[in-house]
Amino acid sequence: MTGSFSINHLEFLLLGASWTIALALIAFVGGGLVGFAVALGRVSSIAPLRWLMASYVLLIQGTPLLVLMFLMYFGVAMAGFEFSPLAAASLSMTIYASAYIGEIWRGCIESVPRTQWEAAECLPLTKLQRMKLVILPQAFRIATPPTVGFMVQIVKNSSLASVVGFVELTRAGQLVNNSIFDPLLVFLTVAVIYFALCYPLTWWSRKFEAKLGRHVLVQAE
Amino acid sequence: MRYQFEFADVLAQWPLFLGGAWLTIQLSALATVFGLVIGTLSAIGRRSGHVWIAHFCGAYVEAVRNTPLLVQIFVVYFGFAGLGWKVPIFVAALAALVINLGAYTCEIVRAGMDAIHKGQIEAAECLALTKTQIYWHVVLVPALEKVYPALTSQFVLLMLATSITSQIGAEELTAVANRVQSETYRSFEAYLVVALLYLLLSYLARAAFWGLGLLVFKRRRKLGTLL
Numbered sequence: 001m002t003g004s005f006s007i008n009h010l011e012f013l014l015l016g017a018s019w020t021i022a023l024a025l026i027a028f029v030g031g032g033l034v035g036f037a038v039a040l041g042r043v044s045s046i047a048p049l050r051w052l053m054a055s056y057v058l059l060i061q062g063t064p065l066l067v068l069m070f071l072m073y074f075g076v077a078m079a080g081f082e083f084s085p086l087a088a089a090s091l092s093m094t095i096y097a098s099a100y101i102g103e104i105w106r107g108c109i110e111s112v113p114r115t116q117w118e119a120a121e122c123l124p125l126t127k128l129q130r131m132k133l134v135i136l137p138q139a140f141r142i143a144t145p146p147t148v149g150f151m152v153q154i155v156k157n158s159s160l161a162s163v164v165g166f167v168e169l170t171r172a173g174q175l176v177n178n179s180i181f182d183p184l185l186v187f188l189t190v191a192v193i194y195f196a197l198c199y200p201l202t203w204w205s206r207k208f209e210a211k212l213g214r215h216v217l218v219q220a221e
Numbered sequence: 222m223r224y225q226f227e228f229a230d231v232l233a234q235w236p237l238f239l240g241g242a243w244l245t246i247q248l249s250a251l252a253t254v255f256g257l258v259i260g261t262l263s264a265i266g267r268r269s270g271h272v273w274i275a276h277f278c279g280a281y282v283e284a285v286r287n288t289p290l291l292v293q294i295f296v297v298y299f300g301f302a303g304l305g306w307k308v309p310i311f312v313a314a315l316a317a318l319v320i321n322l323g324a325y326t327c328e329i330v331r332a333g334m335d336a337i338h339k340g341q342i343e344a345a346e347c348l349a350l351t352k353t354q355i356y357w358h359v360v361l362v363p364a365l366e367k368v369y370p371a372l373t374s375q376f377v378l379l380m381l382a383t384s385i386t387s388q389i390g391a392e393e394l395t396a397v398a399n400r401v402q403s404e405t406y407r408s409f410e411a412y413l414v415v416a417l418l419y420l421l422l423s424y425l426a427r428a429a430f431w432g433l434g435l436l437v438f439k440r441r442r443k444l445g446t447l448l
Contacts (some may be wrong), residue, residue, distance in 0.1 A: 062423040063416045064394055071416060074402060084311040085236035152287065159289035162394035163388065170291055183299035191288045191296060198287035 005185055009176045016172025017059060017193050021115050023168055025160045026090045026150060031097025038132075043109050053102070060099035068092040073164040076095055089161035089168075104150060106199025108143040145212060148205035152198045159194075178193060230405040231414055234397075241397030242418055248311075248393060249380040249426070252318035257372075259319060260326025261361070263370065267331055269371070285324035289387050293317050296387045314386035316399070322379050329371050333364030366438045373430040377423050394418060 006059035041053035060068075073088035083091070112135050120130040162171035177183050266278035285293065297317040301308045309317075336362050345359045365372070387396035398415040402408035437444045 020264065037339040059420065062381075062420040064382040064395070065418055066387070067398070067416050069418060070395070070398065071409070075412045078406070082295055130424045148365040156287075156289040159291045160385070162291070173292070173295075183295065184303045187292055187295040187299060189286075191292050194288045194292060195284065199283070202283070202287055 003047050005176075005180060005182060005189075009180065009186075010189070012176060012192060013172050013189060014170040016167055017197065019166070019172075019198070020155065020158050020168040020194075023086075023089055023161055023166070024151070024155045027093035027097045027154050027158065029182045030090065030094030031154070034094060034098035035101030035105060035189065038098055039105035042102065042106040045080060045127075057099045060095060061103075062112070063127060065092065065096045066159055066163065068096060069160055069164055082110070083163045084160070085166035088164050089158075093154070093158060097150075100153070103148070104146050105143055106141070108146070110137040111142055112138045141212065145205050145209035148201055148208060150181060152201045152205070155198050155201070156194065171221055224276055224409070226410060227407055228410050231407050231410045234401045234405070237397045237401060238394070238414065239322040241392060241415075242312075242422065244391065244393040245383050245422065246384045248318060248391070249376075251315055252322055252383070253376045254328055255315075256320040256322025259323030261330050261365075263323060263327035264330040264334060265361075265381060269325065270335060275368065282324045282327050285321055286328070288318070289322050289389060291319055292380055293364065294385060294389055308351070308359060310386075312433075314389060314391045318379065322375070323381070326372065326373050329368045329375060330364060331404070332371075334360055336367060337364055338416065340393070340448035341406075369434055370439070371379065373427065376430065377426050380422060380426055381419060392436050 022054065038053050038056065041049045042057075043048055044053075067113070069089065070090045072092045075084060076083060076088070085109055116134055116138065117130065120134040125133065159170040161168050162174065165171065167175070169190055175184050177186040234373055263281060267282070268275045294314065294317040297320065298310075298313040301313055301316075324410040333375055341359050341363075342355060345355045345396065350358070351435070383391075385396040387393060387399065394415050398411045400412035
């Protein structure tokens with residue numbers, strides 16, 4: 001044996017967890033910005049823009065994030081651009097998240113009742129005003145639960161950044177395991193930490209959903 | 222940036238890619254079948270009157286849905302070793318995928334079952350169907366039909382997620398790309414080829430599930446409408 005699991009190892013894992021959170025935040029902010037553009041493009045009245053965004057989503061949703069990571073890190077490096085693991089991971093996570101967030105938000109925008117769009121048109125609002133003042137505020141409320149739910153996916157999928165050598169929680173687990181070789185204990189601990197990060201988000205998302213459901217019921221009455 | 226694409230060396234390895242794709246298909250297909258069975262059973266368990274069974278299934282679903290697949294794969298792989306069982310990598314990878322998919326499927330199927338109108342069940346009772354008949358014909362099968370689109374998206378996501386099993390050494394598509402790029406030093410091309418293959422597989426899978434839906438759900442085939 002080469003030593004046992006100590007408080008130092010746990011500290012190292014928690015440090016990795018903070019990088020997991022950092023990467024997830026980068027991916028969420030980046031993915032949210034690009035995803036917002038994707039969602040708007042998908043509901044735009046300009047057909048080529050719709051097609052472009054639709055093919056972007058199809059392309060990204062049809063390839064695994066893992067391959068995207070490899071492509072960004074090894075592939076682009078070979079082509080002459082050197083990315084640090086953090087940059088490669090952030091970029092691939094952002095691209096990945098933007099395709100999914102874009103689709104979620106498009107669904108929310110489209111689920112705002114047709115009559116709201118028409119009413120805005122009757123009030124001679126410009127397209128921009130209609131989006132900004134009528135549609136988006138309502139879509140925002142519908143979008144909150146699935147968006148928070150997707151944040152769980154982002155936190156979990158940030159584990160794939162370990163393959164390009166970015167030391168987040170999973171990679172930290174692998175490093176600790178290399179030194180004490182007790183994989184089951186180490187990875188169960190890692191799993192527990194992930195659970196502690198994700199479960200509050202799951203819970204929060206559910207709470208939002210219940211609140212929204214109640215509100216819709218009250219409105220219907 | 223000037224980069225000369227050189228696909229010849231990478232494409233010369235096509236038998237490897239084909240083998241990897243075949244393993245990816247095998248893993249996905251088997252995981253989908255077993256995952257659907259486990260997920261449906263868990264959904265039934267979560268809705269059952271036995272508190273302990275319901276709690277157990279709930280804990281399983283929450284544990285899986287709030288941890289990454291990569292970590293689950295490690296836990297299963299090293300867990301088998303910890304138990305002293307020598308299992309092939311394929312089995313460990315498949316087990317992890319099934320456990321993962323089972324939890325997601327459970328939530329989808331459960332939503333479908335919850336959406337079955339109470340009046341339907343009462344009507345079936347009035348028609349003197351037995352409890353098993355009601356569960357099968359009125360609750361389970363219509364529920365599956367209702368959530369079929371959501372299920373297929375989940376299955377396609379699982380197909381993409383099989384790439385993660387390369388991390389314990391399963392020789393599927395992504396692992397093939399890793400190998401080819403280390404032999405040819407053409408990593409950009411190797412990963413591009415594999416990304417395209419995944420894209421192709423995901424479209425094929427969607428088409429296959431669409432056809433399967435027509436085959437399995439009589440109503441959809443005859444009326445062409447969604448439930």
